[in-house]
Amino acid sequence: xxxxxxxxxxxxxxxxxxxxxxxxxxxxxxxxxxxxxxxxxxxxxxxxxxxxxxxxxxxxxxxxxxxxxxxxxxxxxxxxxxxxxxxxxxxxxxxxxxxxxxxxxxxxxxxxxxxxxxxxxxxxxxxxxxxxxxxxxxxxxxxxxxxxxxxxxxxxxxxxxxxxxxxxxxxxxxxxxxxxxxxxxxxxxxxxxxxxxxxxxxxxxxxxxxxxxxxxxxxxxxxxxxxxxxxxxxxxxxxxxxxxxxxxxxxxxxxxxxxxxxxxxxxxxxxxxxxxxxxxxxxxxxxxxxxxxxxxxxxxxxxxxxxxxxxxxxxxxxxxxxxxxxxxxxxxxxxxxxxxxxxxxxxxxxxxxxxxxxxxxxxxxxxxxxxxxxxxxxxxxxxxxxxxxxxxxxxxxxxxxxxxxxxxxxxxxxxxxxxxxxxxxxxxxxxxxxxxxxxxxxxxxxxxxxxxxxxxxxxxxxxxxxxxxxxxxxxxxxxxxxxxxxxxxxxxxxxxxxxx
Amino acid sequence: xxxxxxxxxxxxxxxxxxxxxxxxxxxxxxxxxxxxxxxxxxxxxxxxxxxxxxxxxxxxxxxxxxxxxxxxxxxxxxxxxxxxxxxxxxxxxxxxxxxxxxxxxxxxxxxxxxxxxxxxxxxxxxxxxx
Numbered sequence: 001x002x003x004x005x006x007x008x009x010x011x012x013x014x015x016x017x018x019x020x021x022x023x024x025x026x027x028x029x030x031x032x033x034x035x036x037x038x039x040x041x042x043x044x045x046x047x048x049x050x051x052x053x054x055x056x057x058x059x060x061x062x063x064x065x066x067x068x069x070x071x072x073x074x075x076x077x078x079x080x081x082x083x084x085x086x087x088x089x090x091x092x093x094x095x096x097x098x099x100x101x102x103x104x105x106x107x108x109x110x111x112x113x114x115x116x117x118x119x120x121x122x123x124x125x126x127x128x129x130x131x132x133x134x135x136x137x138x139x140x141x142x143x144x145x146x147x148x149x150x151x152x153x154x155x156x157x158x159x160x161x162x163x164x165x166x167x168x169x170x171x172x173x174x175x176x177x178x179x180x181x182x183x184x185x186x187x188x189x190x191x192x193x194x195x196x197x198x199x200x201x202x203x204x205x206x207x208x209x210x211x212x213x214x215x216x217x218x219x220x221x222x223x224x225x226x227x228x229x230x231x232x233x234x235x236x237x238x239x240x241x242x243x244x245x246x247x248x249x250x251x252x253x254x255x256x257x258x259x260x261x262x263x264x265x266x267x268x269x270x271x272x273x274x275x276x277x278x279x280x281x282x283x284x285x286x287x288x289x290x291x292x293x294x295x296x297x298x299x300x301x302x303x304x305x306x307x308x309x310x311x312x313x314x315x316x317x318x319x320x321x322x323x324x325x326x327x328x329x330x331x332x333x334x335x336x337x338x339x340x341x342x343x344x345x346x347x348x349x350x351x352x353x354x355x356x357x358x359x360x361x362x363x364x365x366x367x368x369x370x371x372x373x374x375x376x377x378x379x380x381x382x383x384x385x386x387x388x389x390x391x392x393x394x395x396x397x398x399x400x401x402x403x404x405x406x407x408x409x410x411x412x413x414x415x416x417x418x419x420x421x422x423x424x425x426x427x428x429x430x431x432x433x434x435x436x437x438x439x440x441x442x443x444x445x446x447x448x449x450x451x452x453x454x455x456x457x458x459x460x461x462x463x464x465x466x467x468x469x470x471x472x473x474x475x476x477x478x479x480x481x482x483x484x485x486x487x488x489x490x491x492x493x494x495x496x497x498x499x500x
Numbered sequence: 501x502x503x504x505x506x507x508x509x510x511x512x513x514x515x516x517x518x519x520x521x522x523x524x525x526x527x528x529x530x531x532x533x534x535x536x537x538x539x540x541x542x543x544x545x546x547x548x549x550x551x552x553x554x555x556x557x558x559x560x561x562x563x564x565x566x567x568x569x570x571x572x573x574x575x576x577x578x579x580x581x582x583x584x585x586x587x588x589x590x591x592x593x594x595x596x597x598x599x600x601x602x603x604x605x606x607x608x609x610x611x612x613x614x615x616x617x618x619x620x621x622x623x624x625x626x627x628x629x630x
Contacts, residue, residue, distance in 0.1 A: 181567075196569075409538075424567035432536060481563045487541035488589065 010477050011427035013069040015494050020058035054496050073477055075421050076164055077080040081447050082290070083394045085424035085436025086180070086231055088261045088283035089290060095353060096286060096346035105345050109335035114323055119413025121321035124338065125314045127348045128298075131279055134359065135257070136270025136350075139302035139309045140279075142344055143335045144169040151225070152298030155332070156331045157276060158223050158252050159190050161179075164329065167250060170222035174213050176205045176248070178230035180256050192222055198432060203232045203385035209243040214249035216425050221249045227256040228269070231436070233370065233389040243273040252276065252304060260284045261440065262391035263369055265360025276301045285347035293407065296343035310334045365441035366391040369448055373437055376452040380459040384431040391440070397433035406462035406469050408433045411455070414472035415478055418454035504531050506597055510613060511622035514555075514571040519599065521614050525574050528601045529561065529592065532626055537563040543585040545570075545602055550578045553607060554612050559576045559602065561592070574612050576605035 045379045066125035082089035104119055144150040172195045173187045184194040197213050200206035213272055214221050224246045228236040243253050255277035257271045261284045269277050269313050281296035282289035289295055307329040317322035329449045367390050374393040397408040412422035424436040509517040515533035519526040542562040552572040554560040559570040582601050585591055592600035
């Protein structure tokens, strides 16, 4: 048996390298119809390796069982609620999958001749127009393959803009402490320096703090990165003024659009004067993520950055669509091929299925669901800021920790015993012991109630049986893991026994 | 384990401490910071000879919960770095005021220390912000 300790028929599976036996194979090749050559003898010496690679030698049934067993240890949105804050783990409609599997899309090669790509170009053109309509920008590149890749692309364009406009000395990007954690890294990768500012008393950015930061660094401000709504689940009410302040200081305004799910049909960043934003198709536009599929992070821009968009863009000459490489100030390609094209198909299918009113309603329901949870739980888990939230709500373990010693981590672990994926924990950093819940609009009210009941039961259990909470989870395939040991002494790859 | 907030140290609102001795200061993070962070898994510090500036980031500390910036309580040039923290970040959890120290600097602006808090003031600050 390749597995051991079946737990209610939930099998463990040893690393596939430790399964099978020498010479075993899952494939039978047809008879050789050319003269046999031994690469170890006839191959170029420079390309010969010293020893054969340690590849698994397993049969088809072993491979199938290995991966099927592993898949049963997974949690997925198709199994239950996934209330990870800032991740927008909404249900991915199955019609998207049907669209992405249409042979005309699934069978395309990125390098095939342009005149055979009309359908794909039309889809990309349509998706770009739809994203611009939703966000209020002029144009969008679909190339970036993830949100952070979108940030990188957006900042590369900001850098190119400043180089073109005598702003080479502009090195500082203002980043509030409620921004996404990837923002400072994107700055650093572009040679910028992150200039942190603190959120104001109400949990939103104060325009005066931005004004002070600009005044303290005259001629050095390259821009600002704002996550709106912020990671506190709050809408940045002073965004228009902040945009004016940064523009007056010569900087450009980047909006991290990871939380766009709270804005559709309500607020268009382009209208508020922002210059650039990325859009996470895998969050707002229902393409699978969280291990279920690759991301897609289109970047939309206004007039200032339009010349710097990556090439190629889709251009339309009358009825005909074509690749447009003739963009002399472009930052160039940021990804091979046409991004994760299957994700573009899924996102477009979703947008067309929902339509404008449908997307607006999705946003309304996402915000309503988050506020429903807020009101149902705020007496046991105090909220960081006592005001209506957007698509996500940030609780803290302040009360629970003080009264019972039970922390956010314990609550998250115990929630697994109730059949839920844990929420985002200890983020944003500005809220100690943060427990960040984003239900999304696709959860039925019964699921919201079940989640709230579970969290209330855990809070009650923290008083009656704290050890049970502290030692959770109890019903999962594995019990509580030693995360500290894993972080301090990570084992990142399998190594053959002999080499250890 | 050492006292929660030793009297011979100066403190910042960002929860760093400084042990000033003449023109030198040893720098680390406070017991409060350690409790907030949880188990620390990595500490990134500047190199010997690097300059640090008061209130600016001089390194990062990573715990199972998050990565946090370290803010210099005082300006100066790094004389010594607690290299063992590279392999044993748990020293910060175990003993943040002694074995878990981070850097020693030669002060460039001695007067800056007047802006730091005493142990008593820091304790009051923690109570106010609780």
